[in-house]
Amino acid sequence: MAIIMEGLTSCPICGSTDLSKPYTATSGGAFPERDELWRYCDAPLHLECLAHWPHRERFSRGYFDLWRDESIRGHGVLLAEAPRWLLRCGPAKPEAEPYYVEVRIADWPMRLYSRWAQWPDYSAQQYRQGLIGEALEAADEVMSEVRKIAPDLESLRALRQRMLFKPASP
Numbered sequence: 001m002a003i004i005m006e007g008l009t010s011c012p013i014c015g016s017t018d019l020s021k022p023y024t025a026t027s028g029g030a031f032p033e034r035d036e037l038w039r040y041c042d043a044p045l046h047l048e049c050l051a052h053w054p055h056r057e058r059f060s061r062g063y064f065d066l067w068r069d070e071s072i073r074g075h076g077v078l079l080a081e082a083p084r085w086l087l088r089c090g091p092a093k094p095e096a097e098p099y100y101v102e103v104r105i106a107d108w109p110m111r112l113y114s115r116w117a118q119w120p121d122y123s124a125q126q127y128r129q130g131l132i133g134e135a136l137e138a139a140d141e142v143m144s145e146v147r148k149i150a151p152d153l154e155s156l157r158a159l160r161q162r163m164l165f166k167p168a169s170p
């Protein structure tokens with residue numbers, strides 16, 4: 001998570017240090033320093049500002065592709081994916097339950113994150129906390145799709161088993 005100091009850190013889209021409005025922040029840099037989007041990485045971004053920001057899709061896609069990438073799967077397991085979202089869980093021994101579940105959205109740079117055991121409540125309603133406007137609409141649309149394949153812990157476990165034990169692709 002970005003290091004945010006109240007009153008000092010600003011949203012680079014509007015330049016305001018007022019972080020009383022809902023915001024999100026990415027972790028790590030998905031763009032090289034020479035890219036115009038680099039300065040938006042690891043910084044707080046108001047949800048309101050993101051809604052009308054022309055770079056939102058490319059920015060979000062940078063992080064989305066990073067998390068989709070095979071090479072970082074050591075950080076967790078990709079459970080399922082659709083064009084607009086990824087469902088992942090944290091790393092754990094096969095016999096243990098992972099610590100977290102997360103949903104990444106292709107066109108919003110948000111991470112919808114839940115402790116594994118809290119997934120049923122989280123995926124039903126709690127994910128909406130702290131979200132507003134178009135960010136909330138995007139989360140609602142995505143979560144309604146995710147719930148169809150992962151409504152409860154049983155379905156999460158089944159998805160995980162399938163991904164952990166699938167034969168390696170040639």
Ligand SMILES: [Zn+2]
Binds near residue numbers: 012013045049
């Ligand atoms: Zn802003």
